[in-house]
Amino acid sequence: MPAQGSGSAGHEAVGSVAVRTHADHQNPERTHATQRPQPTLSAHQSMDGHQVNAMAGDPSGENPTQFADYDELPEGHFYDPDAEYEPDPEYAATLAPDAARQRRERIGPTGRPLPYFPIPGPLTDHGPAKIIAMCNQKGGVGKTTSTINLGAALAEYGRRVLLVDFDPQGALSVGLGVNPMELDLTVYNLLMERGMAADEVLLKTAVPNMDLLPSNIDLSAAEVQLVSEVARESTLQRALKPLMQDYDYIVIDCQPSLGLLTVNALTAAHKVIVPLECEFFALRGVALLTETIEKVQERLNPELELDGILATMYDSRTVHSREVLARVVEAFDNHVYHTVIGRTVRFPETTVAGEPITTYASNSVGAAAYRQLAREVLARCHAE
Numbered sequence: 001m002p003a004q005g006s007g008s009a010g011h012e013a014v015g016s017v018a019v020r021t022h023a024d025h026q027n028p029e030r031t032h033a034t035q036r037p038q039p040t041l042s043a044h045q046s047m048d049g050h051q052v053n054a055m056a057g058d059p060s061g062e063n064p065t066q067f068a069d070y071d072e073l074p075e076g077h078f079y080d081p082d083a084e085y086e087p088d089p090e091y092a093a094t095l096a097p098d099a100a101r102q103r104r105e106r107i108g109p110t111g112r113p114l115p116y117f118p119i120p121g122p123l124t125d126h127g128p129a130k131i132i133a134m135c136n137q138k139g140g141v142g143k144t145t146s147t148i149n150l151g152a153a154l155a156e157y158g159r160r161v162l163l164v165d166f167d168p169q170g171a172l173s174v175g176l177g178v179n180p181m182e183l184d185l186t187v188y189n190l191l192m193e194r195g196m197a198a199d200e201v202l203l204k205t206a207v208p209n210m211d212l213l214p215s216n217i218d219l220s221a222a223e224v225q226l227v228s229e230v231a232r233e234s235t236l237q238r239a240l241k242p243l244m245q246d247y248d249y250i251v252i253d254c255q256p257s258l259g260l261l262t263v264n265a266l267t268a269a270h271k272v273i274v275p276l277e278c279e280f281f282a283l284r285g286v287a288l289l290t291e292t293i294e295k296v297q298e299r300l301n302p303e304l305e306l307d308g309i310l311a312t313m314y315d316s317r318t319v320h321s322r323e324v325l326a327r328v329v330e331a332f333d334n335h336v337y338h339t340v341i342g343r344t345v346r347f348p349e350t351t352v353a354g355e356p357i358t359t360y361a362s363n364s365v366g367a368a369a370y371r372q373l374a375r376e377v378l379a380r381c382h383a384e
């Protein structure tokens, strides 16, 4: 067998050299496995469990001629010129974006420089409310979690907040410790019964400054009954009107559909927040959602605008999450909030506890994330 690679110029040749054990040959799945004849170059273990060529990415050129003589291959090893190489993970790390620069420029998880969102000052008077619809026709993306926790964080900053449970499943109500089945009056009554006062339906939550319009399964009937109403799309808008002066923010937790209830929420709203789970298919259906938002804008509510896409359940340790987030930023650019909500079991726990994460685990990363989101939302509102 000819000698491969010599001197530092033989770097590529070194990279192209693969040595497989006899056992690897028997098991062709493990094509990356490399056994070194030299004891000085033991094979590395890469993150996915494959054995990796420690030399392939050696940038120093300090090990130039290790594979010069294949006559030295131990019994049961053979040379494989076609084997592919994975880079040495340590070397790959040196190619990753410079951590020092990231700290200096405060690059956020979305890959853009992270602006500073100031802590909002106290308010002396309140209202009229900005209405935010938390909307995505996909279920399980973090609408309810974001409604509760954004609301609680805004309330912590001294804003008066009203949360509207606009999903017949009543998850928002449950998440705030209310049993929807025991309710006599809900947002359904407010929508469907003329002369019903909001005060009769409103509930105080355990969070100071934050109230709730609860809902339960009754609301599912509204979807059908509203069809024959006059101005059926603006029923919620009319119901919220008397409350506008009492609050700074009203956040509507939409149901996972683009039906009449959601159109009502969009018609009432000034802004839409679209939570997107950092999972495969996250962007599926978003085109339909933005189309719906545009239609409502054109026909029913010219004030409506997409405030932001909120990436949720992000796990920076997985390449997958990072890729999905990069795609979302590519698609929506500055509409993506700088704040990204990480995946943590603390959120499901808060649902069981029936309170927001800002009180349940006040010092947790999740609580900090929603506080930052609140500051970002406030900064965007003040910038207008």
Ligand SMILES: Nc1ncnc2c1ncn2[C@@H]1O[C@H](COP(=O)(O)OP(=O)(O)O)[C@@H](O)[C@H]1O
Pocket (backbone or CB within 6 Å): 138, 139, 140, 141, 142, 143, 144, 145, 146, 171, 256, 312, 313, 314, 341, 342, 343, 344, 345, 346, 347, 348, 349, 351
């Ligand atoms: N950042 C997160 N990390 C982990 N779990 C989360 C996170 N956000 C929400 N969840 C959980 O995911 C599930 C769906 O979230 P939810 O807010 O109810 O979504 P939606 O209202 O869009 O259906 C819930 O069990 C919730 O506790």
Ligand SMILES: [Mg+2]
Pocket (backbone or CB within 6 Å): 143, 144, 145, 167, 171, 172, 253, 254
């Ligand atoms: Mg929900």
